[in-house]
Amino acid sequence: MQRFILQRLLQGIVLLVLVTSIVFFVGRLTGNPVDLMLPEDATEEERQDMIERLNLDGTVMEQFQVFVTDALQGDLGTSIRYRQPVTEIFFSRLPNTLAMIPPAMILAMAMAIPLGILSALRRGGWLDRISGTIAVLGIATPNFWLGIVLIYLFSVSLGWLPSGRMGGIAHYILPTITLGTFLVAGFMRLIRSSMLEALDTEFVKLARIKGLSEFVVVWKHCLRNALIPVLSLWGVFMGGLVTGAIVTETVFAWPGIGRLTYEAVIFRDFPLLQSVIIMDAILILFINLLVDILYAYVDPRIRF
């Protein structure tokens, strides 16, 4: 098991290095990185400063060295708009995003797991067809549009819920639904197909031969096995989560790192965007590692 964890950790680090390199090189692509790093009204002095600091006169490798050394010391640049170190801004906004994720995940799971299981059990039945339709609709409907429509319905027309920003429980409802539905479709399809696979296995046949009740067969034998692929595809879901968070937070003016990303784009704040991406990579790496540990624990074939 240790080997497995180590392997995953290594993969994550490679990913991080890859992301950082790409971000770095894209930044140097345009040939005029100074313009990217500084606000438009920067003085000549400030420009010279920047060129020196980032060693922009040196070779690409030298610049990369400076970049990495800075990064390892926690310095990823200064935001043009906020004029603060980007890491500071990132960490101040991070808790807000982290607050929204668990409710969205729980909502997504609460819908996806029962629907996925029941669709598999009653394959071809009306529930299966309806769930399938919901899944297809969920994928087709643009996330940001759904959020806006929800705001229109429940906030503007009915006035039941606030239209954005963080606050009390009422403020969580619409963003959670928006982000959650983004995830449900994918989850549900996955659970359905892995349940179908599990139902078809020889050991389920043997469980039935043993005379176990259908309840035990499904909930004990099938489900445990069906959930394992869900865990192993977690990495892909993480990516989806980040994407979903960017759009959802933008629509609901939620002060998290998703909205921060949006601001970085709108205001062309390159240092901010650059660091958000790298920090996102670290965050994803970290959470994936946690999930991998969970996965190694849950699947006995890895544990022993």
Place this chain on the structure above:
Amino acid sequence: MSQQPALEVRDLHTHFFLRRGVVKAVDGVSFTLEQGEVLGIVGESGCGKSLTALSILRLIPEASARTVKGEILLNGEDLLQKDPAAMREVRGRQVAMILQDPQTSLNPVFTIGNQLHEAIARQGESSAKTVKERAIEVLRRVKLAAPEERTIQYPHQLSGGMKQRVVGAISISCAPDVLIADEPTTALDVTIQLQYLKLLKELQESSGMAMLFITHDFGVVAKICDRVAVMYAGRIVEMGPVREIFDNPAHPYTQALIGSVPKMVSTSERLSTIEGQPPSLSDLPNGCRFAERCALADDRCRSEYPKVYDISASHTASCWKATPG
């Protein structure tokens, strides 16, 4: 008092209902399994033997298949008349089954002990301690070394042969009246196959349970079965005591099957095979289904399905060319 047979299958028909048509996988199968005897069902892949076994347990894939006709009498009661709850009572108590592939028969995420206890607990044992003791006991009966250690291990930590012994243990733990073994040695290493067959024979003899042994290998039949039924394209074409069938196979298919068992006697003997393929089960001919591949077939064979001839008191065959006596 005459003993009633442990299992009696009468005119069983199980069909697959697919988009491309109806596949008559089991098309009128009848046989009797007496108490304490081992009946083999032998035939090539696709002849319907596994499906017959699943039909007995009523575990055919519901979405596409259905038993459309017949009676399955277990200790006199027709299983096909039972509702799902009653049928579940029969499984794992009166009937048990060993599946072919030990690598996939056990659930990879639960320990051997867990899966064994599950089966034992169904027999009405109340205390966890008794269940555990019984588990160790039955693992010893299947000659699994170091049973205490095995119970806390996971399936992937055991070899194929060990896993198949565990599956065997699960089946006999309920002391079934009938044990169905569906090609239990096919997926095992050749070196272990004989050991396992011996084990099954011992278990069967010591418990007195009846066994239905499904295989494609006539050599295996010779080692373990008392009687054998030869199946082809959904029907039984010959049935009788093993000794008799070997000495005097009446149906050309049986003859070919026996002939194709490699005998390490003469080194220059060519491996004889049966030419051709069985007919498609969704498009069966009216006549004898083996006619296409049979050297003796004539027009009557091709147009009329042969009736069942009595070759001797206990030996029957469905062939126009079968000579009684």
Place this chain on the structure above:
Amino acid sequence: MRRLPLISLGIIFTMVLMAVFAPWLAPYSPTDQSLPNKLLPPFWEERGTVKYLLGTDIFGRDVLSRLIYGARVSLIVTGIALGVGGGIGLVLGIVSGYVGGKLDSLLMRFVDAAFAFPTILFALLLAVTMGQGMVTLTIALSLFLWAGFARVIRGEVLALKQREFVALAKVHGCSPVRIMATHILPNVLNTFMVLLTLNVGVIIVGEASLSFLGAGVPPPTPSWGLMVAEGRGKIASAWWLTLIPGIAITLVVLAFNLFGDWLRDRLDPKLRQL
């Protein structure tokens, strides 16, 4: 799902029509402003008029015209992105699968990395560094696709490699490039087609999302995603500005997905796990 999905095809056809014949179908130019006529609702509402069937936006631009031209923008961008991204994925998949070995492992590492990390972030990065524009957008959208295509095509190639006609070609002395081009490629085209149709939806939503975030099609060129973004501020008073383009996106993506499913069932059911 055996019958032809007529409704889906109808929607797709309508969109293509709109895109191709935009200059003739649209009553106005999509960028024509008419401030006195701003924020008119669709014709069936009280203040609406048949002059502007679906209403006008904050600059008095006709929503219907922008919708029609938006179809053209979406289709062009999507088509190019699919071609570029899909094409790269196809080539990489074939080469990686056929050549195998270290190259394959390396390439698949990249693919795994691409799956693990949200590509949209790179798309945003490109928009900021290279400036918002059609070229940037196309490159960004291609990024969404290459990894998925590469992985699936590679799988197909791995299976194909084992088949006899490949061995035969080798025996006849065909060079690897020739084998890949003339033997492998035609056999993966079915899969490629299915992948293309199934991914149209992904790209359309991707473009819409990027445009919504201000990293896609530059204004004043109309894009459905951009229209939703522009209408967002006025959602309370002018619901049609966001609702209508959003419905268009949903319908078109739905249609392509259903059509893609049907195509996959017809051409290659074993791709069902896609």
